Amino acid sequence: MMMSVAEISRRDGVSKPTVSNHVKRLVERHGLTVERDGQGRVARVNVAEYDHLRGVIGDPSKAQAQRPPAPAPQPASESYDEALRQKTWHQAEQLRLQMEALKGRLVEVEQIELAIAAITEEIARVIDRLPNLADDLAAAVAREGAHGGRVLLRGHATKLRQExxxxxxxLAKPPAPTDIEPPAAP
Known part of the structure; x- marks a missing residue:
């Protein structure tokens, strides 16, 4: 379920700038799902994912702001039905996120950043050996001209790709299991 920053701030009893800062940080660091307007501003936030991330990385020791006075009451049946619908949707989305995490389909941004750093280091090691090719390249150009240099570079490019x-x-890890076995019946 998607809600605006203002709706989340009313629901949680905190200021809009506080929620906006939390959303900005969660989008940058953890890839929180948001809908943006035509100008690129956050229009709506996936509430279940927001609550899940706040629960996982939030600081529960921080005091929450006092709740504002309740808005004018709606007819009991409408407000109850809407609250029940929102609660059910919220719980379903949280369960989906938990299942995706258990199946290994959700990856923390930090893990991706570490993997990118390792990959970059490996590629840099291979590329850093290019200066060792200088003597062979000079000899090929001296013998056969530019064509000899191209042939040598083409062969070396293939070798670099393979390395x-x-x-x-x-560096690759085996894929995480995609299905979780249910516990054995007693």
Missing amino acids: IAAALSA
Whole structure:
């Protein structure tokens, strides 16, 4: 279920700037799902994902603001039905996120950043060996001209691709299981 920052601030009893700052930080660091307006501003936030991330990384020791006075009451049946619908949707979305995390389909941004750093390091190691090619390249150009240099570089480019692929394969982890086995019945 998607809600605006103002709706979340009313629901949680905190100021809009506080919620806006939390949303901004969660989008940048954890990829919180949001809908943006035509100018790129956050229009709506996935509430279940917001609450899930706040529960996982939030600081429960921080005091919450006092709740504002309740708005004018709606007819009991409408407000109850709407609250029940929102609660059910919220619980379903939280369960979906938990299942995705258990299945290994949700990856923390920090893990991705560490993997990118390792991949970058491996590629840089392979590329840093290019200066060792200088003597062979000079000899090929002296013997056969520019064509000899191109042939040597083409062959070396293929070798570099293979070395990078081998380095990345060595870094790859086996995929996480996609199905979770239910517990055995007693």
